[in-house]
Amino acid sequence: MRIALIAPGFIxxxxxxxxxxxxxxxxxxxxxxxxxxxxxGTEEKISWKDLEAHYGxxxxxxxxxxxxxxxxxxxxxxxxxxxAARAWxxxxxxxxxxxxxxxxxxxxWPSVFELHDMPSGIMGPWLLRRFLRAKxxxxxVVNTHYLAGQxxxxxxxxxxxxxxxxxxxxxxxxRYVKLPSPKSARKKLELTEAFTAGYSxxxxxxxxxxLILALAQHLPKMRFLLVGGRPVDVAYxxxxxxxxxxxxxxxFIPNAELPLYQAACEVLxxxxxxxxxxxxxxxxxxxxxxxKMFEYLxxxxxxxASDLPILREILSEQNAVILRGAxxxxxxxxxxxxxxxxxxxxxxxxxxxxxxxxxxWEKRARMLLRGLPASR
Numbered sequence: 001m002r003i004a005l006i007a008p009g010f011i012x013x014x015x016x017x018x019x020x021x022x023x024x025x026x027x028x029x030x031x032x033x034x035x036x037x038x039x040x041g042t043e044e045k046i047s048w049k050d051l052e053a054h055y056g057x058x059x060x061x062x063x064x065x066x067x068x069x070x071x072x073x074x075x076x077x078x079x080x081x082x083x084a085a086r087a088w089x090x091x092x093x094x095x096x097x098x099x100x101x102x103x104x105x106x107x108x109w110p111s112v113f114e115l116h117d118m119p120s121g122i123m124g125p126w127l128l129r130r131f132l133r134a135k136x137x138x139x140x141v142v143n144t145h146y147l148a149g150q151x152x153x154x155x156x157x158x159x160x161x162x163x164x165x166x167x168x169x170x171x172x173x174x175r176y177v178k179l180p181s182p183k184s185a186r187k188k189l190e191l192t193e194a195f196t197a198g199y200s201x202x203x204x205x206x207x208x209x210x211l212i213l214a215l216a217q218h219l220p221k222m223r224f225l226l227v228g229g230r231p232v233d234v235a236y237x238x239x240x241x242x243x244x245x246x247x248x249x250x251x252f253i254p255n256a257e258l259p260l261y262q263a264a265c266e267v268l269x270x271x272x273x274x275x276x277x278x279x280x281x282x283x284x285x286x287x288x289x290x291x292k293m294f295e296y297l298x299x300x301x302x303x304x305a306s307d308l309p310i311l312r313e314i315l316s317e318q319n320a321v322i323l324r325g326a327x328x329x330x331x332x333x334x335x336x337x338x339x340x341x342x343x344x345x346x347x348x349x350x351x352x353x354x355x356x357x358x359x360x361w362e363k364r365a366r367m368l369l370r371g372l373p374a375s376r
Contacts, residue, residue: 004038005035023170027170041068098128146286148166170361171361198261199271208269213247270311286310289310300356
């Protein structure tokens with residue numbers, strides 16, 4: 001089957017959105033489907049070598065940039081992408097772009113629409129309702145049970161229960177096989193040798209970066225490695241960390257290199273606040289299903305995370321240390337206890353890997369397409 005994956009944003013980019021799109025495209029290609037990604041941008045050729053390094057890809061698929069005018073809010077791109085998809089011979093449209101999902105479904109094309117938060121504004125809810133009524137609508141995919149419940153309640157989805165699928169995000173398990181020990185990984189990366197707590201991802205508001213710096217003050221013999229972030233955010237937090245010799249910021253690291261940096265840590269952190277900013281600045285705390293969580297699990301390192309209900313859909317006391325509130329002393333105590341207890345760390349690591357095994361991108365791709373009705 002030929003699947004056209006219409007991306008809502010630019011590729012390549014550093015957003016979690018673009019990473020998730022490319023990982024799903026690769027997973028579908030690995031499952032034997034012919035995949036063509038259409039993304040906004042200029043029509044210049046995209047270097048596969050650059051994409052491979054940026055996203056850590058192992059399976060090739062087509063990627064085409066198509067023009068999109070900012071003032072037209074992706075509506076022009078949706079039309080152009082669907083025309084290109086038809087010319088290519090697409091048999092299924094898969095997208096997180098509501099304009100493309102709705103237009104394709106109303107034209108009768110078999111369509112899968114993925115959402116990671118509730119539709120917003122005036123057009124968001126309108127487009128989803130039109131999609132659900134359209135002949136081509138095959139499936140609405142969400143990555144959390146909480147979001148599924150909200151959609152059922154607001155859009156009366158119980159009567160269309162067969163169309164709604166909960167599929168959490170995933171991880172490239174093969175990239176986390178036989179990772180070196182933390183000490184060996186640090187040596188390869190030429191990092192300072194010390195017990196290390198790590199964080200990977202963006203440094204937006206609500207991600208707990210201030211808490212990590214406070215922990216560094218209280219635990220001066222422990223290293224804190226922060227991997228990722230836009231230059232402006234890295235510069236801001238470096239200023240806040242001035243004088244802390246046990247904190248290191250790497251800036252953006254290509255996804256292909258990320259597992260080694262995560263492996264360089266004895267402990268991995270998700271210190272989210274009750275409000276978490278996404279790339280747009282909107283609070284994503286009620287819906288977030290962070291890619292780092294699945295990567296941390298696959299890395300087989302103990303996770304210390306904030307007690308957010310949405311994270312508990314995947315994390316539990318068996319595979320992570322879950323802490324209520326942002327009291328620095330609570331986090332200091334947890335990290336110090338983990339440092340003193342290799343057996344506890346090993347037990348958490350084993351449970352983490354077992355959880356990760358259920359969340360490969362390939363398994364998610366199979367879930368996405370399983371049992372799709374031929375018509376509605």
